[in-house]
Amino acid sequence: MLTSKCMKGVTQGYPLGIQAREVKVTESEFNIDFVSRVIPKLDYDTLWTAADGLGYSTDLPKTLVENYESNEDFLKKIHHVLLEIEVLEGDLICPETGRKFPITSGIPNMLLNEDEVKY
Amino acid sequence: MNESSALRKYILWFAYEHLDFRFQEIESIASLLNVDLTWIHKSAENPFWLVEVRSEEDVVKLTSRSVTLRYAIELWSSSSQREDFHDQLKSLPTAFTAPYFDENVSYKVKVEVFGSSQTQAEKVQRIESFSYLPLKGPVKLNNPDVSFQYIEYYGHDTVNIPCEPHHFYFGRIVSEGQRDLIKKLSLKSRKFIGNTSMDPQLSLIMANQALVKNGSLVYDPFVGSGSLLIGAAQFGGLVMGADLDYLMVHGMSRPTRKQARHKPRHEENILANMKQYGFAHRYVDVVVADFALPLWHDSFKLDAIITDPPYGVREAVERLGTAKEDKNISDRHLPTHIPCKIHYSMAQLLHDLLSFAAKHLRMGARLVTWIPVIRLEYDESQLPRHDCLRLIANSEQILSTNGSRRLLTYGKIGEPKEETRTIVEEEETYRQKYSRYIEENRKHKMEDDHKGKKFKNSTE
Ligand SMILES: C[S@@+](CC[C@H](N)C(=O)[O-])C[C@H]1O[C@@H](n2cnc3c(N)ncnc32)[C@H](O)[C@@H]1O
Numbered sequence: 327m328l329t330s331k332c333m334k335g336v337t338q339g340y341p342l343g344i345q346a347r348e349v350k351v352t353e354s355e356f357n358i359d360f361v362s363r364v365i366p367k368l369d370y371d372t373l374w375t376a377a378d379g380l381g382y383s384t385d386l387p388k389t390l391v392e393n394y395e396s397n398e399d400f401l402k403k404i405h406h407v408l409l410e411i412e413v414l415e416g417d418l419i420c421p422e423t424g425r426k427f428p429i430t431s432g433i434p435n436m437l438l439n440e441d442e443v444k445y
Numbered sequence: 446m447n448e449s450s451a452l453r454k455y456i457l458w459f460a461y462e463h464l465d466f467r468f469q470e471i472e473s474i475a476s477l478l479n480v481d482l483t484w485i486h487k488s489a490e491n492p493f494w495l496v497e498v499r500s501e502e503d504v505v506k507l508t509s510r511s512v513t514l515r516y517a518i519e520l521w522s523s524s525s526q527r528e529d530f531h532d533q534l535k536s537l538p539t540a541f542t543a544p545y546f547d548e549n550v551s552y553k554v555k556v557e558v559f560g561s562s563q564t565q566a567e568k569v570q571r572i573e574s575f576s577y578l579p580l581k582g583p584v585k586l587n588n589p590d591v592s593f594q595y596i597e598y599y600g601h602d603t604v605n606i607p608c609e610p611h612h613f614y615f616g617r618i619v620s621e622g623q624r625d626l627i628k629k630l631s632l633k634s635r636k637f638i639g640n641t642s643m644d645p646q647l648s649l650i651m652a653n654q655a656l657v658k659n660g661s662l663v664y665d666p667f668v669g670s671g672s673l674l675i676g677a678a679q680f681g682g683l684v685m686g687a688d689l690d691y692l693m694v695h696g697m698s699r700p701t702r703k704q705a706r707h708k709p710r711h712e713e714n715i716l717a718n719m720k721q722y723g724f725a726h727r728y729v730d731v732v733v734a735d736f737a738l739p740l741w742h743d744s745f746k747l748d749a750i751i752t753d754p755p756y757g758v759r760e761a762v763e764r765l766g767t768a769k770e771d772k773n774i775s776d777r778h779l780p781t782h783i784p785c786k787i788h789y790s791m792a793q794l795l796h797d798l799l800s801f802a803a804k805h806l807r808m809g810a811r812l813v814t815w816i817p818v819i820r821l822e823y824d825e826s827q828l829p830r831h832d833c834l835r836l837i838a839n840s841e842q843i844l845s846t847n848g849s850r851r852l853l854t855y856g857k858i859g860e861p862k863e864e865t866r867t868i869v870e871e872e873e874t875y876r877q878k879y880s881r882y883i884e885e886n887r888k889h890k891m892e893d894d895h896k897g898k899k900f901k902n903s904t905e
Pocket residue numbers: 639641642643666667668669670671672673687688689690693734735736737752753754755756760761762763764765789
């Protein structure tokens with residue numbers, strides 16, 4: 327859901343690309359209700375593309391499956407990419423300018439230099 | 446159950462703290478959990494309020510979320526006259542009281558004298574004044590089956606305490622509020638805090654105002670040390686935040702806790718706090734970003750925004766800006782390498798915040814935020830307004846003789862269009878007011894510092 331709209335000359339800035347140098351995979355408790363509640367809040371295409379960029383898209387269907395609430399297998403996969411994979415070090419990349427926004431200790435830095443600011 | 450008992454009366458016993466927040470908190474919880482309630486008695490001073498709800502379940506719902514409530518008590522008797530009070534109690538229908546007076550039901554009677562004090566002997570005497578109640582069960586002080594509460598309310602004049610209480614109450618304790626959370630989430634034991642961390646009670650109140658529930662997506666655009674996210678996560682919110690201060694969100698600013706100064710500082714960040722309380726799975730993300738610039742996709746929709754914006758009282762109000770030459774911001778070892786920041790005006794910030802909320806909240810969702818106020822000059826009609834947001838609640842926290850801050854709760858009532866207006870006061874007015882506000886606070890702080898001097902031992 328992050329964009330690089332803040333930049334001069336960028337209109338959409340979405341979706342941002344993602345590149346990881348260090349990924350942490352931690353196991354976390356699977357909560358079926360929780361995952362099914364989160365899915366409608368997501369832009370599935372973007373999630374898939376992000377997972378793909380990180381190399382975790384192999385078992386993930388390209389489009390949102392129907393009746394996912396009752397598809398435990400699918401929900402488990404979403405749980406995995408959403409909650410268990412964390413990019414510790416890497417970059418978010420503006421799709422229009424290629425500008426990289428560094429991710430450090432899992433926190434993206436969207437600050438710009440003065441000459442890049444739109445307003 | 447017959448018709449007359451279908452509507453039940455309860456005493457809501459509030460903590461004597463944050464008085465102006467109690468009503469709004471209960472109203473918010475009632476609207477979140479679909480509780481129909483009718484106020485019978487509420488007052489600015491008295492911490493014992495009376496409500497009517499449809500069922501006991503409803504009152505339990507209120508205490509399941511409230512941090513301003515101590516107890517909910519089923520009302521058995523209430524009067525300003527001692528005799529009348531006892532008469533009411535004596536004439537309760539047996540069908541109503543019998544289940545609690547049964548010989549197999551253990552019980553205890555608690556006594557509260559609000560606004561006065563009592564010795565152990567006086568307490569025993571008070572309990573004995575109810576000897577006419579046909580209580581047959583065994584007395585049990587720990588975890589009894591039923592707890593009765595007797596209350597004598599003496600008012601607030603601590604100098605001239607009246608001989609007779611202003612009011613008498615008796616009832617059966619139904620449930621307890623969430624005051625324990627205040628201790629559980631205490632800043633004293635929290636891994637990562639900053640000098641702007643909000644105390645847990647107010648953070649929880651804010652989460653209640655924002656109607657946070659399981660799975661709500663909650664955002665704080667001025668997240669700092671993330672204290673507001675803790676309150677929201679406690680009630681099931683999925684939390685995210687942003688802040689301009691790279692060092693702060695990375696837990697690299699100067700530690701505010703003395704004893705922490707020599708400890709290794711890793712694992713001191715918002716995620717560490719979330720883990721500490723077992724909320725790691727509710728942590729979505731934190732981003733370093735300037736609120737003055739657009740960051741989110743239009744389709745990004747939130748269930749709540751809770752925030753404590755920078756008003757230049759304790760921290761600089763900044764945004765990224767022009768002027769000096771830039772440096773490499775991603776270099777974490779050089780804290781000076783941060784893009785230069787220009788003053789972010791209060792009027793502009795409020796304007797941006799309301800517009801952001803109108804755009805990114807889902808319909809009906811809430812923005813909960815603070816605004817500093819000079820008490821004598823406060824004028825409700827001057828509060829920031831937006832065509833798509835309705836002011837739902839407004840509670841004051843008094844900070845000094847002249848200064849206070851108000852917690853504002855807005856609900857989204859419309860989608861913004863081209864011609865939508867946001868109304869904030871002229872910048873000039875704000876500037877004049879807030880420079881005075883800051884001055885007030887500084888004076889206040891200096892007095893505090895002065896008082897606390899002998900306890901402090903500066904190591905700087
Ligand atoms: C009153 S503090 C909020 C503190 C927070 N509630 C906490 O738990 O620590 C305001 C925060 O706004 C941040 N801030 C100031 N200007 C900002 C901007 N233009 N964009 C985003 N954050 C900003 C400051 O770094 C500070 O952390």
